[in-house]
Structures are given as C-alpha cells and as structure tokens.
Amino acid sequence: MSQKLEVKLTVNGRDYVLSLEPRWTLADVLREHCGLTGTHLGCEHGVCGACTVMIDGQAVRSCLMFAVQAQGKAIVTVEGLAGPGGELHPLQQAFIDHHALQCGFCTPGFLMLAHATLLESPDIDDEALIDILASNLCRCTGYKNILAAVKTAAAVMKARRRQP
Amino acid sequence: MTGASVTAFEKGKTRVFGRSVSRIEDLPLVTGRGRYVADLDFPRQIHMRVVRSEEAHGRIVAIRLDAARAVPGVVAVWTHADIAGLPPIDFRDPAAEALKPYRQPLLAKGVVRYVGEPVAVVLAESPYVAEDAAELVAVEVEALPPLLDAAAPPAAFAPGLSTEALELSQEYGDVAAAFREAHCIVEAELSIGRHSGVPMECRGAIGRYDAAYDVLELWGAAKVPHRNREALARFFGRPSSSVQLHECHVGGGFGIRGELYPEDFLVCAASMRLGCPVKWIEDRREHLIAANHSRQQHHRVRAAVDAEGRILALEDAIFLDQGAYVRTHGARVLDLTLAMLPGPYRVPAFRAVGHFRLTNKTPAATYRAPGRYEGTFVRERLLDAIAARLGLDGVAIRRRNLIASNEMPYARQLTANGHPIILDSGDYAGLLRAALEAFGWEETEARLRERRAAGEFVGAGLSFFLEKSGQGPSDSALVSVDSGGFVEVVTGGASLGQGFETAMAQICAETLGVDYRRVRVVHGQTDRIRFGIGAHASRATVMTGGAVHAAASEVRRKALAQASVLLQAPADELDIVEGRVVRRDAPMGASISLGELSRASGPGRDGAGNGMPGLYSESWFHTEGMAFPYGVHIAVVRVDRATGQVAVERYFVATDVGRAVNPMMVEGQIAGGVVQGLGGALYEEFRYDAAGQPLSATFAAYLMPTMREAPKVEVLIAEDAPSPNNPLGIKGVGEGGCTGAGAAIASAIDAAIGRPGAVTALPATPERVLSLLEAARR
Amino acid sequence: MKPAPFDYHAARTVEEAVALLAEYADRDGRIIAGGQSFVPMMAFRLARPSHVIDINGIAALGRLAVEGEVLRIGAVVRHAALETLGCAGVLGRLLSQMARLIAHKPIRNRGTFCGSIVNADPAAEWCLAAVTLGAEIVAQSVREIRVLGADGFFTGAMTTTLAPDELVTECRIPLLRDGTRFGFDEVSRRAGDFAMAAALATYRVEDGRIVEPRIGVGGVEPCPKRIAAAEARLAGAAPDHRLFAAAASEAAAAVEPMDDGEASRGYRQRLVRAVVTRALERSLS
Numbered sequence A: 001m002s003q004k005l006e007v008k009l010t011v012n013g014r015d016y017v018l019s020l021e022p023r024w025t026l027a028d029v030l031r032e033h034c035g036l037t038g039t040h041l042g043c044e045h046g047v048c049g050a051c052t053v054m055i056d057g058q059a060v061r062s063c064l065m066f067a068v069q070a071q072g073k074a075i076v077t078v079e080g081l082a083g084p085g086g087e088l089h090p091l092q093q094a095f096i097d098h099h100a101l102q103c104g105f106c107t108p109g110f111l112m113l114a115h116a117t118l119l120e121s122p123d124i125d126d127e128a129l130i131d132i133l134a135s136n137l138c139r140c141t142g143y144k145n146i147l148a149a150v151k152t153a154a155a156v157m158k159a160r161r162r163q164p
Numbered sequence B: 001m002t003g004a005s006v007t008a009f010e011k012g013k014t015r016v017f018g019r020s021v022s023r024i025e026d027l028p029l030v031t032g033r034g035r036y037v038a039d040l041d042f043p044r045q046i047h048m049r050v051v052r053s054e055e056a057h058g059r060i061v062a063i064r065l066d067a068a069r070a071v072p073g074v075v076a077v078w079t080h081a082d083i084a085g086l087p088p089i090d091f092r093d094p095a096a097e098a099l100k101p102y103r104q105p106l107l108a109k110g111v112v113r114y115v116g117e118p119v120a121v122v123l124a125e126s127p128y129v130a131e132d133a134a135e136l137v138a139v140e141v142e143a144l145p146p147l148l149d150a151a152a153p154p155a156a157f158a159p160g161l162s163t164e165a166l167e168l169s170q171e172y173g174d175v176a177a178a179f180r181e182a183h184c185i186v187e188a189e190l191s192i193g194r195h196s197g198v199p200m201e202c203r204g205a206i207g208r209y210d211a212a213y214d215v216l217e218l219w220g221a222a223k224v225p226h227r228n229r230e231a232l233a234r235f236f237g238r239p240s241s242s243v244q245l246h247e248c249h250v251g252g253g254f255g256i257r258g259e260l261y262p263e264d265f266l267v268c269a270a271s272m273r274l275g276c277p278v279k280w281i282e283d284r285r286e287h288l289i290a291a292n293h294s295r296q297q298h299h300r301v302r303a304a305v306d307a308e309g310r311i312l313a314l315e316d317a318i319f320l321d322q323g324a325y326v327r328t329h330g331a332r333v334l335d336l337t338l339a340m341l342p343g344p345y346r347v348p349a350f351r352a353v354g355h356f357r358l359t360n361k362t363p364a365a366t367y368r369a370p371g372r373y374e375g376t377f378v379r380e381r382l383l384d385a386i387a388a389r390l391g392l393d394g395v396a397i398r399r400r401n402l403i404a405s406n407e408m409p410y411a412r413q414l415t416a417n418g419h420p421i422i423l424d425s426g427d428y429a430g431l432l433r434a435a436l437e438a439f440g441w442e443e444t445e446a447r448l449r450e451r452r453a454a455g456e457f458v459g460a461g462l463s464f465f466l467e468k469s470g471q472g473p474s475d476s477a478l479v480s481v482d483s484g485g486f487v488e489v490v491t492g493g494a495s496l497g498q499g500f501e502t503a504m505a506q507i508c509a510e511t512l513g514v515d516y517r518r519v520r521v522v523h524g525q526t527d528r529i530r531f532g533i534g535a536h537a538s539r540a541t542v543m544t545g546g547a548v549h550a551a552a553s554e555v556r557r558k559a560l561a562q563a564s565v566l567l568q569a570p571a572d573e574l575d576i577v578e579g580r581v582v583r584r585d586a587p588m589g590a591s592i593s594l595g596e597l598s599r600a601s602g603p604g605r606d607g608a609g610n611g612m613p614g615l616y617s618e619s620w621f622h623t624e625g626m627a628f629p630y631g632v633h634i635a636v637v638r639v640d641r642a643t644g645q646v647a648v649e650r651y652f653v654a655t656d657v658g659r660a661v662n663p664m665m666v667e668g669q670i671a672g673g674v675v676q677g678l679g680g681a682l683y684e685e686f687r688y689d690a691a692g693q694p695l696s697a698t699f700a701a702y703l704m705p706t707m708r709e710a711p712k713v714e715v716l717i718a719e720d721a722p723s724p725n726n727p728l729g730i731k732g733v734g735e736g737g738c739t740g741a742g743a744a745i746a747s748a749i750d751a752a753i754g755r756p757g758a759v760t761a762l763p764a765t766p767e768r769v770l771s772l773l774e775a776a777r778r
Numbered sequence C: 001m002k003p004a005p006f007d008y009h010a011a012r013t014v015e016e017a018v019a020l021l022a023e024y025a026d027r028d029g030r031i032i033a034g035g036q037s038f039v040p041m042m043a044f045r046l047a048r049p050s051h052v053i054d055i056n057g058i059a060a061l062g063r064l065a066v067e068g069e070v071l072r073i074g075a076v077v078r079h080a081a082l083e084t085l086g087c088a089g090v091l092g093r094l095l096s097q098m099a100r101l102i103a104h105k106p107i108r109n110r111g112t113f114c115g116s117i118v119n120a121d122p123a124a125e126w127c128l129a130a131v132t133l134g135a136e137i138v139a140q141s142v143r144e145i146r147v148l149g150a151d152g153f154f155t156g157a158m159t160t161t162l163a164p165d166e167l168v169t170e171c172r173i174p175l176l177r178d179g180t181r182f183g184f185d186e187v188s189r190r191a192g193d194f195a196m197a198a199a200l201a202t203y204r205v206e207d208g209r210i211v212e213p214r215i216g217v218g219g220v221e222p223c224p225k226r227i228a229a230a231e232a233r234l235a236g237a238a239p240d241h242r243l244f245a246a247a248a249s250e251a252a253a254a255v256e257p258m259d260d261g262e263a264s265r266g267y268r269q270r271l272v273r274a275v276v277t278r279a280l281e282r283s284l285s
C-alpha cells in the first residue's frame, strides 16, 4: 500500500484534516474528501479550466496540483464565493442576469478565474480580460454572455468600492 | 388537443411567455451546489474502470487478468466471457434488419475494431485503485489491417459481411431528364471532418440495484430517459416498471450524451451481480475515443440548372464514415442527411444515394443538427458554385431558388425517419431580406471590397439553413397546484442545460396565471411519469411545451370552474392573476388563491365534486406535423496571408423560431450553436494516423474554440412564421445556430481569398487554407 | 486519469533536494516544480515516478534578481513573475512579452521557467529564449555543480543533457544592452496552445547597421536553434523590410521541420518564414 500523509487544508476559511495518499489531486480531494463538488473536472490535464480554484489569491488549476502541496495555503472554491448569509457575489449575480451559463458545468471555473482576475486587476481592459478568460472552455454559451457578465460584475464591484 | 392552428398567447399581451426572464435553474449552478452524476455517491459504491483496446483492428489472442485481480481493493475483473449471456446493444427504434450484425457488444468479442473499444472492466473500491488494476490487464492482440476511409472500396467486416452495412436512397422527379435538358451541370466533391459534441462534462453512470424491492436504477441518465428505460428493460429481460432512470444535472448533451453506451449496461449488470452500487465516471481521454463521434461524410454532388440559375435537379452520392459499430441510432444520420439535403429550395427532381460504411474508428451518431450541418455545407457550397458558374451573386442565386411563402405548406416528397417532410410555414425570402438589412450586407460588402483592394484577405459568406424540430407524435405532462399555491410540472422531458425548466415554467405560468418562479419543473425521472420523449432533435420545447400548455389549461379550467361557484361569477368572466382568481371586471375585488382552491378540492372536501379531486391534470399533446425553423448565417472572416489562419470578425444569424418562449435563451442557444459549428468549420477534428491510432485524444489536440476564437454572435430572432402544428406556434431552436456555420464560413473564406469554390473540406485548417490561398495567387 | 502511486517528499533546502534525488533518481524519483507539465503526464500515466520531490517550499529557489550582467531565475520562479516584468530594461520587456504567450494565466501562476527548460518541449517559449539569448543552466547534484550552456543542453524533443540526479537550481540570462531591439512572434492554433512555429530576434543598430543579430526558431525542429544563415544576412546591413524578408527566407531554408500530424513539414517551413519576418518587423516598433 502506498504512503498516506496527514494533510491539513484550509478551504473557504475552514480547516480539513485528512489522511491522504499524496497522489490525490487537489481537485479530487476537494470533491471527494471535503464534499465540495462545485469544483468540476472537465479534462484532468490542465486545458479546460473547469477545476479552477483560487489559492492565496491566484487562480490555479486544481487538477494540476496535489492536495499535499496546498497545505498552509488559503484555498477558495466556488462554494466560498457567496457571502456568509448566502448573498450572491456580484459575479454570480451577473452570470444569472446575463445568461452566462447554460449547463453550468464550466461556471464554477469561470467564476473563480474571473474572481481572481478582478481582485488582481479591477480595471482590466477588454482585450486583457478576453486573453485571461480564453483560459477556460465552455461548450454551451458561445462565451459572449460570459464576457458581458464579468464586465458587469467588474463595474458593480468598482462602484461598491467607491461607496464609503 | 390536436394540431390547433391558433396561437395561444397573443403577441404583446403576455406576462411571462416570450419574455427574457432569468432562469430558475441558475442559483444552484452558480453557487457550486449543482449535482452532476460525478457529484453523487451511494453508500458502499464501487468504481468501474474500462480497459480499452489500443489497437484499431485485431484479433484478441489472450487477455491476462491475474495481475489485475491481485491488486488489493479489486472486487472483480470481467471480459466478454464473463458477460457472454448479454446481447449486443440494440437500436432505439426498429432499424433495418441488415444492420443487426454490426451492433456493438458490451465488451469486445474476439475482435477489436477501434482504439477505445471496451475490452474488460475492473471493479474496485476507489477510482484510483481501479485505474491501477486496469493498467495491469494485458490484452494480446494480433493486428489486422485497419480500414480508415469510407470512400475507399468496402472490405469485409466479418466473413460474408461487407463494411458497407447499408445503402439508403431517396428520390423523386425525373432526374435523368433534368440533367439531359440542363443549361449546365455544376459538380462538387465535398467532405466534412469527423468531430462531435464533446460536452464539458464527461459521461458518467451509476448502476444501483435495490434487491429489497427488485428495482434497477440508472443514475446519470440524460436525453431520453424513458426510451432508455424501455431499452434497458428489454436488454435485461425485466419489467420496465422495475427499471428507473434518474437524470442529474447534465453538463451538456449535444446529441451524444444520453444514448446508451456499453458502460451504461455494464454498471447495471455489475450492480445486480455484485450487489452494490457501481459508479463509472469517464475521463476525457476516454470521452474523446469512446463517446459518439459524428459528421464525417464525403459527398459527390451535382446540380442541373437552367440559364437563370434555377435548380432543376440535385443528385448526390454520400459516403458516411460510421466508425466501428452501428450504435443506438442505426442509420439515422444518413437518413436525415438525405432527407434534408434540398433544404429551403425548390428542387424539382432529386436523387441521393447514401453509403453507410464501417471503418476502424470510434462509432459515430448524432451531434447537434445531425445530417443538416453536413447537408447544409454541401448544398450551400453547391449554390455558391452555381452562382460562380453563372456569374450571379450568392444572394441572387438563393432568392431565385427559395420556396415562396405562398407555397406553404410544402410537401417535399421525402421522408425523415419515416415521416413525410411537409414544410409547415415560412417566409424564406422575407427573412433573407431582413437578415441582409439588419446585417448591413451592402455596406459590409463595399467595405470588404475596399479592404481587399488594399491588400487584405477579407470576405463575407452567407448560408441559408432549414432545420427540423418538434417531431411528434405525442407527449404528456402533469401539472398540479399544491395547498400553498405552488405549482409542480412533471414532464418526461430532459434537461441538458438548455433552460428546459425555465421554458416549461414560463409556458405553465402564462397559461395558469402564476409567477413562473413558483413553478417547479421535474424532468428526467422515469418514476414520476409514465411516458416521456426526453430532449433531442429540438423536440422538447415544442412537444413537452405543448403538453404543459395542455395540462396547465386544464388546471386553469378546473380552477375557474371551482372559483365560479365560490365567487358567484361565470367562469369566463374570471381570470387568474399572480396565483389568485379574480373577476376580470373587478381585479381588485374579491379573489381566491389557487392554494385555497387546491385545498378546497382535496380528497373528501366539498370542492372535490364527483370527478378527480385536487387541482391537477395529466394532459397530452398530439401533433402529426413537424415544425421547420429556418434562417440565415452570415460570416465575415479575415485570412492571414502568411499562415492561412482564419479569424472570424463578425458572425450574424437571423432565424425564424415561430414564437420565442424566452428570447434571451433563444439567443443563447444560437450563440452556443454557432461556436460549436465554427469549431467544426475551423478547428475540431478527430484525426487518425495510418495505423488507426487517434491523434486527437486530449484537449490539447482536439481543438475547441476559446473566447479568443469565438466571435460575438449577433442574433436576429424573427417570429413571422409561427408553426401551425402546435398551439404555441413554437419551432425548436436547439440546432439552427450550428447548422449553417460550416457553409457560411467556407463561403466567407472563398470570398476572402478570391477563389469561389475553394473550400471543399472542413475543417478549413490554416494549413489547408494556406494551400488554397497560394493556389489562388498562382 | 489518476496518477500512479508515489511517495512524496517536501524538500526544505537545495541540499535536501539533491540528497533526495541522489537517493531516489535511479528509482525514477523526480522533481516537481510548477507541475504544469509533469502532472498532466502523470495523469495520462506517461510519467510514473515512484518518488516526487517537491521544491516549491525551498525559499532560496524563489530568487529572481539581476547580478552583474545576468538575470538569475531561481527554480521556482513562475512564468507569471516574468510576465509582470522580471527585471528592468530590454530583457525584462522581452521576457514579459514572451511570457504572455505561454499557456494561460492560471498555468503561468504555477509553471516555472526552469521547469520549462528541463521539460524541453520543442515549442516552449523559454527554451527558445534560452538558446537565442545564450542562457546558462545551473545543475546541482550531490556530486557537483555544473553550469551548462543552453546551446547544447537540448538534445531532442523533451530530452536534455541533465542527469537524473541533478536539480536545476537556476537559469542565468545575460542582460541585453540598452538599445537592443527585439521582436517575438509565434503561430499557434488557438490562444494559449503550444506554437507550431515561433521566432525570436534581437540585434542592435550601430551607425545604421545591424550588429550582433540573433535569430532563434522554436517549435519547428525537435530543439530550438539559432539560424546562422539568417543572422549572417542581417549582420552589417541596414534594417528594412526587404532585408527582413530575405533573412526569413534564409531561416525557412535552414530548418528541417518535424511532421507531427498537427502541421506538415512544408507548412511549418512556410510558418518559419512568417514568424521570422514578423519577429523582425516587430523589432521596429
């Protein structure tokens, strides 16, 4: 039997202490051990972005990282995006308003990618935004509404910051 | 209700039907609380891993299982010998007897016929362990030469069986005479590449046998759960009432998801035999070599035309590359290709012969706009060629041949899937006019001419498509109002992410007079309703929508009848607003809620009367005819003269959908369809090497468009020609975004490089386009 | 698509990492840096290391600094760090431009410069940069520390002269003198895909003439390489479009492209002409 390690993960502010084989990817551990199935697997080889989560403020592919490597880092998944009372994040609201999802399978990945992007560059221009969002695949929407939703959310977040 | 020709909801007077309301399915999906099949677990479940052939064609000499069986955590390892009693996978509809020998066994039987074919399965405690053990299954194969070209001479599939499994043909009119008398004959040889739906969610299935009640459950069903229930029941020799299929959230379908594959039967068989739930989640590599491929066809087509460019006859020979086995659809795609080939045009004489041929590639079946994407490419390429030959422009040639609105309904003298094609309604020329105007065709063409003169390789291309939707004959729905006034709609429909719940809620809410957000829509659960057509071929909104309308109308009738007693007013003077019955002439006066009426009519209550208690109805919708949506695609592309890369600068679709239940969702369907169509036109292709090894088995090699490649699709929704074949006038919108894309892009590339008819094969890869460009400059 | 089992070691220091490599290299013990190439290989089980040695926790390897005339890039410096400007001056701008075309942002947030060099994908931007700019690769083992020239480091597609027990601790790239002009171009099927052909050009202009021209081509042959014939064409001449086209023709003639099903030999040859031309044209802007 292969090695098992005790691993402590901090996901959406909560600690999970788990006993894991090191070969388990972060994506699989989030889904199978933490019960956070909002992080999806569309390819498991780094191309589709469905598994995107935020680690220490940056968007990364959780299928390309082993869970043991994520110890001591702040992991945020789509389940951690809404407020404590369940109030939707502006990105979530904008995705609904703009019909930026159909089957919804790619949605968590796009939300986390966009979330990290707007945290890092709140004033990002359209071309740069398209470059970043081109990282993830969606097979349903044709992308146009995803772009519109992220732009709207960026504007809403900016307006909120300006308010005292 | 049968074929009512009135449109139920008057335009401009609806509350929620026809409005772009937000979707009721979105909240769980944006918060990560959706439940796709991979997210579902059952206690004591085990995991299945499929061992797949690595050879394209060969005889199985030996399969060694000892090493795999010895891995701790492995429960069982099976090959064909272990399931020899189970038959091959049958066709959904009775298909030609000739196709039967070509059906796929659950696990390869003596021979492997494509890379990816299931050869063995490992059942183990975790997916990781199952994969470890699967690696240890040693399959020894004696290689046979693979057949990889459907247009090449057929070979032997098995002793005495040709790889040409079937020849289909359809024909009408005097084709020979038309070609004899033609002003000229225009020919083309065209091909469409192998690509497919490739939803973002891979397939998955959980088989769960409940011995306590002798019920077999299949979780992760999609598309056609009720018909698959019948198929599973037949397959296992069980009463269909003891087989239940359950749909979870589905991450896209596009025609390929929800057909029954070997894995669906295997998890069921294993769960019954091993006495525990069996979960199988496909990985992406498996998906790309095992789930249905589609589209690959080669056409030798010709048209007889008169001096004005009017088509006198069309003749086509089609070679369809079916891959290694014939799956649940039989020869459906070929049949649809033949039937829809003439599209929206007057074609006085027609003959098409389709060669349905097996090769050593992944089996193929339907993908969004099956047969129409291919046929539209072929037909529209041919129209462009006719125009070029006669010196006409692309618009003029189409105008000259489109069926006129006063010819509707138009009997085509062809059948699709055995049903006669009778085009229900349409103003094709009117939509073409509207499209050109909305797009700004003249101005754009002028601009593009200037840019070309300045040395750019830019051009616009256009295609006209005809789709088919809403094939009957029947569907049912159950609408009930509970004691709190909440409404439940139970359907036999299915949701693949297209907004089915919202559309049904809108139809129900409009009919009944309630807030659509108070309507809960059930779909894809065979234990909730006896029949169901699922969701495919753009049938759901038309057929299930028709049934929901019928059931909600009946509930409304019941509610008003009851309320008329309580409010002491004739039923026809009453209305339902926001879930309360009011007098039309005094909407602010006395009222009674649907919840109260539901309570009052409960079993044993006075209001129940002598009939069926409760405020509910199960109703049916029947129709004979289909609804034929249609539309125009226009693409503007720029070709990079040094690399042959094609960038889509603008993309426009005009489509007549009869009535749009939710314009926002219609636009979403069109935009998504376009990008898929564009994928097949420019990027996506399942390539194979000379030994039959798949070269597109990763997402780095199977190239689906990203946001960078996708144009911002502009959509014009027209509602000029409601379908007379359903009371809501709806035509399906699932496929039209895809249908015309290959044709429009090809035409635009021709224009950009200044060589009409240059693009004869999809996808138009940069390498191919660069060769065309260089040839054009020579 | 689950990786095969392995034992995991989180190295805290370079010494620890090379000691672990010494112990496990012959049992296919491997380094993991960003994991952006290694983990996909493991998922497909094309790589099945028995031991994985994680260097991400070694603080010293996160160093990105200019020392003397070279930029030193530690083994866990991410693509993203170079994208946001790894150093002042021309070299920083050049690397930033190239970084933007590597994969996608989330991959650049993890993938490392040195990992890309060791991985030696024929189309990797960093391999092309290393060869064209004359980078040095520092390889450490319990036996010795070697400093290897990028030229000669790559021996074929995905193969290098690195020994299995060696850790690349850093790469060093000579700074580019002020006034150096550069241009980079690549052609890939979609945004973020590996290039089918890429070219990097640098040179200076003295008295209206090109001096020290460097033309590197990647994604075409199994290893990136400089094109001497094209450089010779440029050297001493005045930069203009006609000259650039001539140099690009030299480059196209000097390559023996791979045929990998993705792009044929002939097509790649034509792409070389295109990317070299464009890289040179960009040097003017």
Ligand SMILES: Cc1cc2nc3c(=O)[nH]c(=O)nc-3n(C[C@H](O)[C@H](O)[C@H](O)COP(=O)(O)OP(=O)(O)OC[C@H]3O[C@@H](n4cnc5c(N)ncnc54)[C@H](O)[C@@H]3O)c2cc1C
Pocket: A045, A046, A047, C030, C031, C032, C033, C034, C035, C036, C037, C038, C039, C040, C075, C101, C102, C103, C104, C107, C110, C111, C112, C113, C114, C115, C116, C118, C119, C121, C123, C124, C125, C126, C166, C167, C168, C169, C192, C193, C194, C195
């Ligand atoms: C979807 C996708 C698209 C991509 N597109 C591109 C692209 O366009 N261009 C491009 O260049 N790359 C691309 N990549 C690859 C990416 O840039 C990787 O980050 C890079 O190739 C490897 O760096 P890494 O740090 O992730 O290395 P790892 O994946 O961790 O390691 C790669 C290999 O190098 C070894 N290794 C790593 N670091 C060291 C070291 N310091 N010493 C010794 N051995 C070491 C490992 O053992 C392994 O064998 C893409 C990746 C993905 C998933």
Ligand code: FES
Pocket: A040, A041, A042, A043, A044, A045, A046, A047, A048, A049, A050, A051, A052, A061, A062, A063, A064
């Ligand atoms: S699942 Fe991680 S990128 Fe596709």
Ligand code: FES
Pocket: A100, A101, A102, A103, A104, A105, A106, A107, A137, A138, A139, A140, A141, B200, B251, B252, B497
């Ligand atoms: S909404 Fe279905 S994949 Fe994006």
